[in-house]
Amino acid sequence: MNRIALHTVLREGAQEQYDRVHATIPTELRAALIEAGVHQWRIWRDGVHLFHLVDVEDYRAMRDALRDHPANVPWQARMAELLAVADDYSGTDDGLGLVWELTPRDDRPAA
Template identity: 65%
Template structure:
C-alpha cells in the first residue's frame, strides 16, 4: 500500500532564496536515503513563506524512523533547521495534514 501524506512547514523570514537554492541541489546521498526509506515521490509547493509537501511513501512512520539517524538526513535537517520556523523531531507520530475532500476518477 502507498500512503499519500500532506505536510505544511513555514520558512523563517528571509529564508526563501536559500531554501530554493538548497532544493535545487539535493545531495545524491539524501535522495538515495529517501528512496531506501520507501519514498516514491516528494513534491513541495511554496506560497510566500509557507511550504506544502505531498509525500508518496510505502510506510510513512517507518520512513520517518529510518531517516531519523541517517547521516545524510541528519546533515540535511541541520541545514533546514536554519531555514524553517519550526524544527522537525522525526518521531513519526504525526500523520500530516488531515484530508478533508478528494475528487478522484478511478479507472
C-alpha cells in the same frame, strides 16, 4: 502506499535560500529517501508556507529509517536553520488530515 501532505513554514527572508538549497538534493540523501520507501516527494511554496506531498510505502517507517541516517541528520540541521519551527523528526505525526478529494466518476464514459 501512503500519500502524505505536510505543511511547514520558513523563517521570514529564507525563501530564496530554501529554493537554492533544494535545487540540488545530495545524492546520499536522495538514495536514503528511496531506500526508506519514498516514491515521490513534491514541495510547493507560497511565500513562507511550504506544502509537501509525499508518496511513500510507510510514512512512519520512513521517518524512523531517516531519523538518525547519516545523510539526513546534516540535511535536517540545515533545514532547521531555515524553518520557523524545526522538525523534531519524531515520526509520530500522520501529516495533514484529508478534508476533500475529487475522484473521477465511474459512470462517465472515458473521453
